[in-house]
Amino acid sequence: MSTMITEHRTWSRHLPAEFGVWDITPETVSLAGEFGICNGTLTLQAVGSTAAITTIEYEPGALADLHRALEALAPAGASYAHNDRWGDGNGFSHVRSALLKTGVSLPIIDGSLALGTWQQIVVINLDNRDRDREVVAMVMGSRG
Amino acid sequence: MSTMITEHRTWSRHLPAEFGVWDITPETVSLAGEFGICNGTLTLQAVGSTAAITTIEYEPGALADLHRALEALAPAGASYAHNDRWGDGNGFSHVRSALLKTGVSLPIIDGSLALGTWQQIVVINLDNRDRDREVVAMVMGSRG
Amino acid sequence: MSTMITEHRTWSRHLPAEFGVWDITPETVSLAGEFGICNGTLTLQAVGSTAAITTIEYEPGALADLHRALEALAPAGASYAHNDRWGDGNGFSHVRSALLKTGVSLPIIDGSLALGTWQQIVVINLDNRDRDREVVAMVMGSRG
Numbered sequence: 001m002s003t004m005i006t007e008h009r010t011w012s013r014h015l016p017a018e019f020g021v022w023d024i025t026p027e028t029v030s031l032a033g034e035f036g037i038c039n040g041t042l043t044l045q046a047v048g049s050t051a052a053i054t055t056i057e058y059e060p061g062a063l064a065d066l067h068r069a070l071e072a073l074a075p076a077g078a079s080y081a082h083n084d085r086w087g088d089g090n091g092f093s094h095v096r097s098a099l100l101k102t103g104v105s106l107p108i109i110d111g112s113l114a115l116g117t118w119q120q121i122v123v124i125n126l127d128n129r130d131r132d133r134e135v136v137a138m139v140m141g142s143r144g
Numbered sequence: 145m146s147t148m149i150t151e152h153r154t155w156s157r158h159l160p161a162e163f164g165v166w167d168i169t170p171e172t173v174s175l176a177g178e179f180g181i182c183n184g185t186l187t188l189q190a191v192g193s194t195a196a197i198t199t200i201e202y203e204p205g206a207l208a209d210l211h212r213a214l215e216a217l218a219p220a221g222a223s224y225a226h227n228d229r230w231g232d233g234n235g236f237s238h239v240r241s242a243l244l245k246t247g248v249s250l251p252i253i254d255g256s257l258a259l260g261t262w263q264q265i266v267v268i269n270l271d272n273r274d275r276d277r278e279v280v281a282m283v284m285g286s287r288g
Numbered sequence: 289m290s291t292m293i294t295e296h297r298t299w300s301r302h303l304p305a306e307f308g309v310w311d312i313t314p315e316t317v318s319l320a321g322e323f324g325i326c327n328g329t330l331t332l333q334a335v336g337s338t339a340a341i342t343t344i345e346y347e348p349g350a351l352a353d354l355h356r357a358l359e360a361l362a363p364a365g366a367s368y369a370h371n372d373r374w375g376d377g378n379g380f381s382h383v384r385s386a387l388l389k390t391g392v393s394l395p396i397i398d399g400s401l402a403l404g405t406w407q408q409i410v411v412i413n414l415d416n417r418d419r420d421r422e423v424v425a426m427v428m429g430s431r432g
Contacts, residue, residue, distance in 0.1 A: 004148040004292040006183040007284045008253050019310035039294040041331045041393075041426055043185045043251050048260035049201040050177035051212070056386040057337040061370035062379065069362050069383045074213050082205035091206065095213045098200040102263070105185075105249045105393045107331050109296050114424040116336035119390070136258040138185055141428070142294045148292040150327040150430045152397050187329045187395050192404035193345040218357050226349035235350065239357045242344040246407070249329075280402040282329055282395035284429070285387045 005141060007035040011127075015125035018076065022123040023058045024135060025115070025119045031139045040141015042113060045103040047132045047134045048094035049128035052100035058120035070096050076128070090098040090128040097126050108141055149285060151179040156278045159269035163211040163219065166267040167202045168191035168279060169259070175283045176195075176252045184285015186257060189247040194237035194271035202264035214240050218271070234272040241268045241270050252285055293429060295323040300422045303413035306364065307355040310324075310411040311346045312423060313403070319427045320396045328429015330401060333391040335422045337382035338415035340388035346408035357363050364416070378416040385414050396429055 009031065015020050028042060046053045056062055073096065079092020104121065107114040115121070125133050153175065157166050172186060190197045200206055217240065224235020248265065251258040259265070267278050297319065301310050316330060334341045344350055353371065361384065368379025395402040403409070413421050 004286055008183060008251060010253075037297060039426065041185070041329070041392075041428060043249050045251050047257040047258055047263070049199060049206075049263040054386045054389055055337060057370075057382055059370070059373065061368065061373040062337075062382040062386075063384045064369040065263050065362075066386050069387065073217070073361070074209075080205065081208040082201075082203070082344050085203065085205040091209050094201055094206040095209050097196045098206075099213065099244065100387065101198055101245070101248065101389070103249060104389065105187075105331050105391060107296060107333050107424050109298075109424060109426065114333040114335055114426075119335070119337040136251050136253060138183065138253065138258075140184060142292055148430055152327060152395060154397075163410050183361070187393050189402040191402055191407070193343060193350075193407040217361070218353075224349065225352040226345075226347070229347065231348040237351045238345055238350040242342045242350075242354050243388065245342055245359065245389070245392065247393060249331075280395050280397060282327065282397065282402075284329060285306050 005035055007036050007139045009137045010134060012132050014132050017128055017130045020125035021063055023120050024123050025120040028115055028121060032111045035139050036143055037108055037139055037141040038111055038143055040108045041105055043105045043138045045136045046123045050090055050097050051102050051133055052097050052124045052126055053102055053104050054100055055119050055121050057118045074102055093126040093128055147182050149179055151283050153281045154278060156276050159271055161274045164269035165207055167264050168267050169264040170266060173216050173257055175219050176255045179283050180287055181252055181285040182255055182287055184252045185249055186252055187249045187282045189280045190267045193248050194234055194241050195240050195277055196268045196270055197246055197248050198244055199263050201262045214269055237270040237272055293323055295427050297425045299362060302420050302422050304419045305416055308413035309351055311408050312411050313408040316409060317401055320399045323427050324431055325396055325427055325429040326399055326431055328396045329393055330396055331426045332395045333424045334411045338378055338388050339421055340385050340387050340412045340414055341390055341392050342388055343407050343409050347405045381414040381416055389421050
């Protein structure tokens with residue numbers, strides 16, 4: 001038993017349209033140590049309904065394959081009821097974001113995120129235009 | 145450092161079959177304030193293996209587009225091994241729920257959920273019959 | 289208000305290739321009681337970029353249906369940029385893992401996980417070879 005630490009951080013980065021990927025692992029792996037948390041959780045959220053967060057091996061091949069799978073799930077060129085109503089052309093972005101979701105939560109064990117060696121946390125801008133994307137991290141846990 | 149608050153709430157709502165959507169954002173945005181939590185997390189779970197929770201822009205177009213994408217992923221009219229064994233006809237519901245998943249976790253920062261302006265939290269009844277769906281919220285965090 | 293408990297556990301199991309499923313519900317339902325946690329969260333992570341965790345009704349039919357849906361999403365026999373670069377043939381595994389994701393978080397209410405009667409937590413080895421898969425659990429919460 002121990003006293004709880006709740007610390008947070010927000011980052012923002014300009015990302016390309018459609019599949020603009022940001023490997024946010026370097027930003028997140030150091031948080032537990034910085035805030036003096038030994039055991040707890042990291043809860044990440046990419047703010048907005050046309051973004052996503054997941055984990056993947058951060059290498060161009062796997063990323064291209066994920067992009068292609070998302071294109072098959074919700075083709076950019078298909079017709080969307082969202083586009084018919086709002087005319088902004090990013091109906092595919094909304095569908096992809098709702099399927100992939102915008103957050104992940106990870107255990108922090110002995111000060112380290114529970115991630116594999118070839119597993120990175122990626123933020124993806126799925127919108128049909130390049131955008132600044134904001135990511136919020138909540139780190140919660142104990143010292144001991 | 146501060147003392148932890150752990151509070152929970154359960155809601156239930158009757159939802160239509162196949163794609164019965166409930167925007168649960170109004171219920172959840174007020175929880176942090178009500179429980180006096182400044183920084184922490186909200187962990188939501190739609191109980192059951194034929195439900196889902198995700199975030200999306202809550203407007204009829206985007207919802208219809210998500211419904212159509214789920215229909216392409218696991219068509220209601222296809223044949224399913226689950227149906228062959230159990231005869232309840234909701235094999236597609238189980239597949240869609242396992243892919244979308246039944247929970248989300250969100251940071252609470254300065255008393256507010258880390259959500260975009262056009263981003264709502266939705267509970268979806270994916271079953272092939274209308275049902276009461278139960279949603280459980282755990283709010284955990286600190287006052288300061 | 290009460291003092292926080294943060295406890296963790298790691299399990300490992302050898303799982304078959306492509307869709308090796310492990311029902312980890314029995315291991316996880318007892319953790320809250322074991323650690324004396326009444327209210328809080330369980331955060332689970334299957335370590336690695338070719339694994340996944342989700343919830344589903346743990347019966348052979350629903351599992352076979354999910355496997356088939358994953359095969360449609362990212363066919364094992366398709367060509368992948370990851371395979372072209374690395375030659376390890378598990379491009380489909382990476383795509384499926386990134387789409388399904390490797391973690392779940394669940395509320396713990398009055399000592400019990402917020403799960404339905406027919407809803408189990410499953411770890412899936414999606415790699416193209418059988419492997420030992422490691423799962424990390426963080427249980428965080430309060431006694432009262």
